[in-house]
Amino acid sequence: MMDLITSILTITLRAGTSLVYATIGETYTERAGILNLGLEGIMLMGAVSSFAVVYYSGSLALALLTAVAVGGLLSLIHAFLTVTMRANQVVSGLAITLFGTGFASFLGQRLGPASNGRYLVGLTGPRFAPVDPGALGRIPVLGAFLNQDLLTYGIYLLIPLAWFYLYRTRNGLWLRAVGENPRTADAMGVPVFRAKYIYTVLGGMLTALGGAHLSLAYTPGWSENITGGRGWIVIALVIFSMWNPARAITGALIFGGINAVQFRLQASGTNIPAGFLNMLPYIATIVVLVAITWWETLSKRIGAPASLGTSYMREDK
Amino acid sequence: MKNRWNLLWILLAAALIAGCAKKSEPAAVAAKAEPYKVAFVYIGPPGDLGWTHEHDQGRKAVEAEFGDKVKTVYIENVPEGPDATRIIRQYAQEGYDMIFATSFGYMDPMVEVAKEFPKVKFEHCSGYKTAENMSTYFGRIYQPRYLSGIVAGKMTKSNIIGYAAAFPIPEVVRGINAFTLGARSVNPKVQVRVVWTNTWYDPVKEREAAVALLDAGADIIAQHQDTVEPQKAAKERGKLSIGYDSDMRAFVGDTVLTSPVWNWGSYYKDTIGKAMAGTWTTHQYWEGLKAGVVRLADMSPLVPQDVKDLVKAAEQKILDGTWDVFYGPIKDNTGAVKVAAGAKMTDGEMLSFDWFVEGVVGKVK
Numbered sequence: 001m002m003d004l005i006t007s008i009l010t011i012t013l014r015a016g017t018s019l020v021y022a023t024i025g026e027t028y029t030e031r032a033g034i035l036n037l038g039l040e041g042i043m044l045m046g047a048v049s050s051f052a053v054v055y056y057s058g059s060l061a062l063a064l065l066t067a068v069a070v071g072g073l074l075s076l077i078h079a080f081l082t083v084t085m086r087a088n089q090v091v092s093g094l095a096i097t098l099f100g101t102g103f104a105s106f107l108g109q110r111l112g113p114a115s116n117g118r119y120l121v122g123l124t125g126p127r128f129a130p131v132d133p134g135a136l137g138r139i140p141v142l143g144a145f146l147n148q149d150l151l152t153y154g155i156y157l158l159i160p161l162a163w164f165y166l167y168r169t170r171n172g173l174w175l176r177a178v179g180e181n182p183r184t185a186d187a188m189g190v191p192v193f194r195a196k197y198i199y200t201v202l203g204g205m206l207t208a209l210g211g212a213h214l215s216l217a218y219t220p221g222w223s224e225n226i227t228g229g230r231g232w233i234v235i236a237l238v239i240f241s242m243w244n245p246a247r248a249i250t251g252a253l254i255f256g257g258i259n260a261v262q263f264r265l266q267a268s269g270t271n272i273p274a275g276f277l278n279m280l281p282y283i284a285t286i287v288v289l290v291a292i293t294w295w296e297t298l299s300k301r302i303g304a305p306a307s308l309g310t311s312y313m314r315e316d317k
Numbered sequence: 318m319k320n321r322w323n324l325l326w327i328l329l330a331a332a333l334i335a336g337c338a339k340k341s342e343p344a345a346v347a348a349k350a351e352p353y354k355v356a357f358v359y360i361g362p363p364g365d366l367g368w369t370h371e372h373d374q375g376r377k378a379v380e381a382e383f384g385d386k387v388k389t390v391y392i393e394n395v396p397e398g399p400d401a402t403r404i405i406r407q408y409a410q411e412g413y414d415m416i417f418a419t420s421f422g423y424m425d426p427m428v429e430v431a432k433e434f435p436k437v438k439f440e441h442c443s444g445y446k447t448a449e450n451m452s453t454y455f456g457r458i459y460q461p462r463y464l465s466g467i468v469a470g471k472m473t474k475s476n477i478i479g480y481a482a483a484f485p486i487p488e489v490v491r492g493i494n495a496f497t498l499g500a501r502s503v504n505p506k507v508q509v510r511v512v513w514t515n516t517w518y519d520p521v522k523e524r525e526a527a528v529a530l531l532d533a534g535a536d537i538i539a540q541h542q543d544t545v546e547p548q549k550a551a552k553e554r555g556k557l558s559i560g561y562d563s564d565m566r567a568f569v570g571d572t573v574l575t576s577p578v579w580n581w582g583s584y585y586k587d588t589i590g591k592a593m594a595g596t597w598t599t600h601q602y603w604e605g606l607k608a609g610v611v612r613l614a615d616m617s618p619l620v621p622q623d624v625k626d627l628v629k630a631a632e633q634k635i636l637d638g639t640w641d642v643f644y645g646p647i648k649d650n651t652g653a654v655k656v657a658a659g660a661k662m663t664d665g666e667m668l669s670f671d672w673f674v675e676g677v678v679g680k681v682k
Contacts, residue, residue, distance in 0.1 A: 007532060015525065109364050121364050122545065122568035219520050223544055224362045228519035259522055263529035266512040267479065269678045 002140040008260050009144035014218060016249070016256030017152045018043070018210035022234040023241060023248040024162045025206025029075070030238055031166065032199035033179040033307040034082055037093025039207050040231025041100020042074050046208025047215035048104040048120065051222040052111045055125040060216065067212035068205045074100060075204020076197075083196045086311035097231065105224050120222040128217035149217045151209070155249070158206075162245035175199060179305030182312040192312060207234075236285040242302040350386075353415070353593050355379070356408040357391040358401065360420035361518055367543035367562035368517075368579075369393065372419045372442075374563075375581030382586045386593070397422025402429055409434040415592050417585075418442065421488075427451060438592050443488070445668070447599050454584060457605030459495035459667075460635055461577035461613040463642045464628050465559045466499020468574050468616065469507075469537045471624045472557060476506045479530025481540040481547045483517050485681050489541050490670040495642045496539055496559075497676045503627060510535060511679030520546045531556060537574075548573050557619070564614035571617040578614045603664065606635050643667060648675040
């Protein structure tokens, strides 16, 4: 039994890692009042660019840097369109997803070596393999946390850091103020526009890292549409975790773990209604959405950014 | 002010969609006569290394065969439903002489458009509806699947084979059953465990399904989806696999023992040739190994000669027409006799498969 729990937890953490990066990234972006629906495209671009770099250079560090740069650049476009040009955030985000999805697929068919017909698909390169923790790895449950690749180790640091920054530092307070009421934040002396830019770009960088985890560690290599809609799941996860980085791990583990559990049950010959399990996280998301729409006090307690999705302009009354 | 910007972004997005979606091969230059124009509608990207990749290989074979007498175009990632109707209609309006649609869900859209354009020839892969100017085509992939089952049955040591499967529809069930019959024909102790992913194309989920099967004790992984991830997952764990759609050994390595593969080129060349010559008529094409539309890919060096001989012998029986995969006696996985000894399943029964043969662990739901 302990073995089964450990084995499920291991695969769950592995499957949830990319979701955690993107969820924390999007949480920060939305905390600044910016909704970024470009996640799916950014994850795909992060995945394809980092794999291409690791394939040719052999350097995993360089690959991660590339993903971060690509994610930052794409979300910078989103920030420019929505903060400076005050374009509709939904439309701009969707455009980035459409562009990212198409362009990633295009690059996957052009960046490969001539010997593979210019395709990146089907190639292998260096990857983040799970580290070997030695005897520690055989401890039940704890072993599941240790038998992971370095990017998963990264989330053990990222989650508490992201939480601490948001709730225990002045910059974090400013960030929450910007998303809650940019006008008041502005009056307080918070650089609202700069904050919106910074956290949108930061969010994109983390999202692209999530994509890179797929192509460098979890399913090493590039295949078209490698994310399989995970960018959209993240949008729901941010709501599910109520814009709190510490809760992002719960949501990501539930989403990541459902398949691990369900596939194991199927493989052992028991069939459970997979559709029902798959539905649960979405139901939870809808419940949270309904709750914060109905009860404003609850919405404030949860911390839903009040100005999410709206553009801020100084002269507006 | 704000509204104007909104409009601009919508236009920008629209332009992007249009720009990303459509790709065409450069038209043949300086053709003396007007080339015969053929369009292909794909469900996935040609870079999937699986289903769509093989159709695109077929399209390229057509170009190689007919040169500048034929002009082909394709459109990838077309969702089944209203989008498909729009795209098929658009090709018909643009004057394409022949249109191929390569996914089951394109059936009704194609029937609808076929009525409006009686002069255009339509061909739909894997469906059952036809019209005066619309045919269907598919392959008996279950035949090479049976052969790949023989390889897996001989090569497994744990006697547990994992099968990552897409959707519980007759096409997939037929494949699992053929594979299991093949495996058990040489090793009656074999169990085939099935995990449904409910995806055709999700690299991550398909890998997770394979990992769950490996954890359940499987030492060979077979699959019916469009990615190579289950095969890669097996390789990483030092286990073997059977590919599907295309020769996946080329992408994963020799741990892929063999793959049942499609070979659309011969069919496409034949039917387009007939259309150009004016001898094309409505047909329902469902051929197998004999016609060459499906085959078993070359085997990995890991497969010993005696196994190859067994496969060869079974293949010969199918080619001779003396025997086929779904000849009785066949029991289902509750032990009930479904096909009596001496009887054989009809095409209709095979096309509506909703039960597993003996040896499959899992349920059709």
